[in-house]
Amino acid sequence: MKKTQKLLWYAAAVCAVLGMLCTRIPGLRFSALLAWCACAALIVFAALTLLAAKRPWAKWARRVLLALVCAGLVFFIGLEAAIVSGAKRGFEPDADGAPVSCVIVLGAGVNGTEPSLMLWSRLEKTLDYIADKPDVPIIVSGSQGQGEDISEAECMYRYLTAHGVDEARVWKEERATSTRTNFQRSYELMAARGVTGDFAYVTNDYHVYRAGMLADTGAAHGVAARLPRGAYYDALTLNYYVREAFALANELFLRVDLDV
Numbered sequence: 001m002k003k004t005q006k007l008l009w010y011a012a013a014v015c016a017v018l019g020m021l022c023t024r025i026p027g028l029r030f031s032a033l034l035a036w037c038a039c040a041a042l043i044v045f046a047a048l049t050l051l052a053a054k055r056p057w058a059k060w061a062r063r064v065l066l067a068l069v070c071a072g073l074v075f076f077i078g079l080e081a082a083i084v085s086g087a088k089r090g091f092e093p094d095a096d097g098a099p100v101s102c103v104i105v106l107g108a109g110v111n112g113t114e115p116s117l118m119l120w121s122r123l124e125k126t127l128d129y130i131a132d133k134p135d136v137p138i139i140v141s142g143s144q145g146q147g148e149d150i151s152e153a154e155c156m157y158r159y160l161t162a163h164g165v166d167e168a169r170v171w172k173e174e175r176a177t178s179t180r181t182n183f184q185r186s187y188e189l190m191a192a193r194g195v196t197g198d199f200a201y202v203t204n205d206y207h208v209y210r211a212g213m214l215a216d217t218g219a220a221h222g223v224a225a226r227l228p229r230g231a232y233y234d235a236l237t238l239n240y241y242v243r244e245a246f247a248l249a250n251e252l253f254l255r256v257d258l259d260v
Helices: 002-023 029-052 056-090 117-132 154-161 179-192 205-215 231-253
Strands: 101-105 138-141 170-173 199-204 218-225
Touching: 002 029, 002 199, 029 056, 029 138, 029 231, 056 205, 056 218, 056 231, 101 117, 101 179, 101 231, 117 154, 117 199, 117 218, 138 154, 138 179, 170 179, 179 199, 179 205, 199 205
Parallel strands: 101 138, 101 199, 138 170, 199 218
Antiparallel strands: none
């Protein structure tokens, strides 16, 4: 038992150190939060293990905590499997050969007037995707958020037109504040301009599955954008994949409109 307690305390210490490290790395705040939560859970489990020999309730509480953690892990794995599956389909958007009548680019953060790393990757993927679709209109969707000097739609419009896309092809939708409203507002714009049929939506790989669920139509085809490769970017991607599982759980149970 003492050996188990030591392992639990060591594991809690490791999680605490990881949490502190992640707080110092841009973009890994969610990973830091998870590390701190794991640290707290390990401390509680260690304390219950210490009390179990003298307090029967502690033994049962420890079993309940362990059961909850195991159930949570199983659920998390199931969510991640769906997320990874969606990303995989997004890397092969033209596999079914269905022509698209429109491309919707889902907004992400803007740093002043410049696209954030996530938004930049979506825009680069959009340029790649539309290279052989010269007549397909593009809807750039996203409002102006806190700390942004212009709307996400305006930022995307500037980037695409600066990279050779005809201004007339790029339609700005500047009211959406979440993935759900990205689609809702874009559908209104499509209807107003008489666009029907299948369409593509561009977002990051980890977001393809949830975005497709929120699109709420079989006419939507996800196109996955990937962050650059490298140690930092790989850690950032892993962070977003883990965070996405919690966002997906929210959509399944709470349905709070998240700006992620």
